[in-house]
Amino acid sequence: MSTASVVVVGTFEPQVFHPSWFASHDLFGDDTLAAALQGLQLVHRDYAAFTAGWLNIKVEPHRFEFLTTETVYDADLRDLVVNTFTLLSTSSVRAVGLNHEAHYLMDDLDALNELGYRLAPREPWEGILNGQGLQALVVAEPRDDPPGYLRVQVGPSGRITPGVVISLNDHFQLADSDETKLAEASDVLSLLADRWEEAKARGRSIPEKLVGLA
Amino acid sequence: MSDTAVDVLRFSEESRSSEKGSAWLSAENEAFTLVSARPARTAEAAPIAGSSPTQSLAADEVPSVRGVWKADLRFPRRLPVTVPLQEWEGVVDWVEGDEFGATLADMTRPDAHELEQDTFSMEEVRRDDEELVKPGAAFYWTIALVTSDVGQRSYASFIRFRRLPAWRTQDVREARERASELARRLNLA
Numbered sequence: 001m002s003t004a005s006v007v008v009v010g011t012f013e014p015q016v017f018h019p020s021w022f023a024s025h026d027l028f029g030d031d032t033l034a035a036a037l038q039g040l041q042l043v044h045r046d047y048a049a050f051t052a053g054w055l056n057i058k059v060e061p062h063r064f065e066f067l068t069t070e071t072v073y074d075a076d077l078r079d080l081v082v083n084t085f086t087l088l089s090t091s092s093v094r095a096v097g098l099n100h101e102a103h104y105l106m107d108d109l110d111a112l113n114e115l116g117y118r119l120a121p122r123e124p125w126e127g128i129l130n131g132q133g134l135q136a137l138v139v140a141e142p143r144d145d146p147p148g149y150l151r152v153q154v155g156p157s158g159r160i161t162p163g164v165v166i167s168l169n170d171h172f173q174l175a176d177s178d179e180t181k182l183a184e185a186s187d188v189l190s191l192l193a194d195r196w197e198e199a200k201a202r203g204r205s206i207p208e209k210l211v212g213l214a
Numbered sequence: 215m216s217d218t219a220v221d222v223l224r225f226s227e228e229s230r231s232s233e234k235g236s237a238w239l240s241a242e243n244e245a246f247t248l249v250s251a252r253p254a255r256t257a258e259a260a261p262i263a264g265s266s267p268t269q270s271l272a273a274d275e276v277p278s279v280r281g282v283w284k285a286d287l288r289f290p291r292r293l294p295v296t297v298p299l300q301e302w303e304g305v306v307d308w309v310e311g312d313e314f315g316a317t318l319a320d321m322t323r324p325d326a327h328e329l330e331q332d333t334f335s336m337e338e339v340r341r342d343d344e345e346l347v348k349p350g351a352a353f354y355w356t357i358a359l360v361t362s363d364v365g366q367r368s369y370a371s372f373i374r375f376r377r378l379p380a381w382r383t384q385d386v387r388e389a390r391e392r393a394s395e396l397a398r399r400l401n402l403a
Contacts, residue, residue, distance in 0.1 A: 001295050005270040027377055029342025067270055072298050072356050072372050075321075079376055097268020151266055169269040 001159060002102040004074050004203065005067035006081045008188055010093035014048040014059040027083050028052070055080070078196050085185040093183045095148075096191050098170040100203025103157045104211045112162045115214035119154060146191075148172040152206060166207040170199045295361045296370070302330075302355045306347060312336045314347055318355065334373065343375035352376045 019036030022028045028036060032052050039051035048059040054076070056067040066084075068077045085091070106112040120134045140151040148171040157163035172191055174183035304316040318330045339347055346353075353375040360370045 003270070007268040007270060009267050029340075029345075031340070031342045063267070065270065070296055072296055072358050073374070075301075075303075075354050076374050076376075079378070083377060095268050097266065097270070099268070099270040101270065149266075151269070167269070169266045171266050171268045 001069070002071050002100065002203075003067060003069050004071060004077055004101075004200070005065060005097075005099040006077065006192075007066075007097040007099065008064040008081075008085070008093055009062060009095040009097075010064065010091055010183075012059055012061060012064050012088075012091065013045070014061060015043055015045045017048045017057065017059045018043045019050055019052065022084075025083070025087055027080060074200060078192055082189055082192055085188045089185050091185045092175075093185060093188055094173070094175040096172045096174060096188055098172075098195065098199035098203075099168060100200070100207075101165060101167040102203075102207040102211075103160045103163050103165045104207070105160045105163045106211075106214060109162050111214045112156070112164060115164060115211065118213045119210075146172050146174060150202070152210075154210060164211060166210055168199075168203050168206060170195070170202065294363050296358045297361075298356050298358045299369075300357045304332075304353050304355055306349050306351045306353070307331070308349060309347055316353070321354075338371060338373050340374070343373070346375040346377070352378065 019028065019033055019040060022036070023030075023033040032055075036050045036052035036055075041049040041051075043050075046061060048057070050057055054068050054070045054073040056065075056069070058065040058067075064084075066077055066081050068074065085093075106115070116134045119137055134155070136153060136155040138151060138153045140149045142149045149169075151169040151171065153167040153169075155165055157165040159165070172195065174187045174191070175181055299322075301321040302318040303321050304318045307315045307317055313333055313335055315331065315333050318332055320326050320330070336344065336347065343353075353373055356372040358370050358372060359367060361367050
């Protein structure tokens with residue numbers, strides 16, 4: 001089981017993003033609109049969220065998330081983000097995250113533990129903690145152009161038992177934290193054009209390599 | 215990920231365990247979180263040791279170890295899984311009645327430059343996309359292996375027509391201006 005998501009940090013008005021907004025701009029057909037209305041959780045000035053089949057959308061004043069739980073729809077997700085930010089051309093944005101998460105069913109508990117030992121050996125903890133268990137391991141690698149980082153998180157899966165979940169956050173900082181350099185929606189489009197495929201490839205290869213350590 | 219170093223370790227004081235020796239699942243209470251990160255080179259990259267502002271909320275749903283323990287491990291919990299096996303990007307060449315023909319590029323092997331032709335039934339197109347099936351329309355086609363929660367495997371075909379960005383008045387005006395400029399330079403005006 002795996003998910004892919006795009007998170008855009010910027011300034012948004014959540015109350016705008018009712019499913020009918022997407023339909024009115026031809027981004028949803030009738031069936032998708034009906035599914036979205038069925039899966040509508042809330043549309044409010046502070047938060048909007050709905051599910052429509054393969055798609056989950058959550059909007060907060062400073063965060064816009066597009067997520068799919070079906071990797072079959074990776075390209076559709078990218079297209080929807082591109083279409084949305086083409087329409088939101090005047091929005092200011094600060095950062096983009098291209099995220100992938102994969103859950104793997106392990107053969108048994110021994111295989112799960114073996115992976116835990118490989119990633120976080122018990123020896124350094126002997127005499128400090130007894131019967132310790134790894135809950136989350138986060139490893140990150142910064143990048144310079146554009147500034148950001150790749151952040152990988154590993155832990156036990158709560159969805160598949162016995163399983164492991166590996167999450168990747170490819171974070172791209174488009175605007176300086178002191179706002180001396182602002183970014184626009186077109187920067188999101190450029191980033192998706194330039195970085196989507198490599199992020200997607202990492203989203204497949206890194207989890208497979210890590211889970212192969214078991 | 216070679217340029218990393220252990221940077222932050224966070225402990226829980228309560229680390230009781232009833233199952234010694236299980237690195238992943240031993241703690242009844244939270245055990246510890248290990249954060250390994252190379253210090254950020256830039257101010258923008260600083261959040262790597264904490265939660266990331268662009269991390270998916272779904273990814274933040276890190277399960278509690280306690281929750282995992284409570285699962286009955288005699289019966290591994292499985293979820294339906296759909297794994298893409300091959301993906302193409304297609305462009306519709308013709309539409310006749312309930313069929314359409316398309317030229318396909320293999321997205322699974324981007325280095326393979328040969329194009330393929332195939333014919334599809336309109337029944338394979340989701341209802342939302344039927345009005346989009348016209349010559350020149352672009353679509354994705356994926357063949358996937360679907361494994362149900364009880365382990366039943368089957369192959370599935372997913373055709374999704376692309377909803378490309380609509381042209382805005384400003385886009386059309388700018389395109390016309392660029393065309394006029396190009397025509398002027400080429401003495402075609």
